[in-house]
Amino acid sequence: MKSEGLILILSAPSGAGKTSLCRELFKTFPDIKESVSYTTRTPRVGEIEGEAYHFVSHAEFEDMVKENSFAEWAMVHGNMYGTAMYTLEEARKNGIDLVLDIDCQGALRLKEQFDGGVYVFILPPSMAELRRRLEHRSTDAQDVIERRIARATEEIKEARWYDYIIINDDFAVACQELASIVTAHRRKSSRMIEKVGKLFVI
Numbered sequence: 520m521k522s523e524g525l526i527l528i529l530s531a532p533s534g535a536g537k538t539s540l541c542r543e544l545f546k547t548f549p550d551i552k553e554s555v556s557y558t559t560r561t562p563r564v565g566e567i568e569g570e571a572y573h574f575v576s577h578a579e580f581e582d583m584v585k586e587n588s589f590a591e592w593a594m595v596h597g598n599m600y601g602t603a604m605y606t607l608e609e610a611r612k613n614g615i616d617l618v619l620d621i622d623c624q625g626a627l628r629l630k631e632q633f634d635g636g637v638y639v640f641i642l643p644p645s646m647a648e649l650r651r652r653l654e655h656r657s658t659d660a661q662d663v664i665e666r667r668i669a670r671a672t673e674e675i676k677e678a679r680w681y682d683y684i685i686i687n688d689d690f691a692v693a694c695q696e697l698a699s700i701v702t703a704h705r706r707k708s709s710r711m712i713e714k715v716g717k718l719f720v721i
């Protein structure tokens with residue numbers, strides 16, 4: 520029997536560096552897959568249907584909610600986002616490790632109704648640094664930045680119930696820490712036993 524895949528849930532306030540950390544994680548572990556969520560948000564330039572997201576209408580999204588097709592869903596910045604149950608079930612069944620980049624409301628819903636995920640929260644080193652990063656990187660208006668900071672202040676309170684917390688101060692260190700979490704879960708005896716059975720008589 521194939522051992523179950525790891526479901527790795529990553530959340531972070533905007534500006535904590537989650538996207539860059541994810542990119543490095545996929546380079547380190549090319550066999551890890553990214554969950555493709557459903558969203559009602561309009562595609563940004565260059566975003567292709569089925570790659571970053573499945574782009575659906577409000578009506579389609581609501582139908583999926585009614586049909587209980589989502590393992591979790593949430594409203595983020597005025598748009599709906601959701602992870603389809605089949606995405607998680609197929610990955611698990613096929614022993615594929617899957618990363619979910621989802622907000623804390625969705626992560627909490629998932630934790631309440633889906634067993635066995637590994638929850639990682641990524642933090643900036645300080646609120647001052649978060650502000651600096653947001654002001655530095657974006658062309659957003661000051662009120663948008665203030666809204667992101669207010670939201671980050673609330674989101675950071677959720678870090679306590681995650682399994683792991685990574686403080687993204689030194690990017691290389693944060694990458695190593697995230698990779699260590701994946702490696703530790705891949706070395707669980709429940710994951711290793713199939714391989715061990717091929718190497719030894721057990």
Ligand code: 5GP
Pocket residue numbers: 556557560591592593595600601602620621622623624625626
């Ligand atoms: P963006 O629109 O910038 O790609 O994503 C905005 C936010 O939505 C990010 O914080 C991301 O983590 C969150 N998000 C993306 N997909 C999902 C999802 O399936 N469920 C939930 N709850 N949040 C999501």
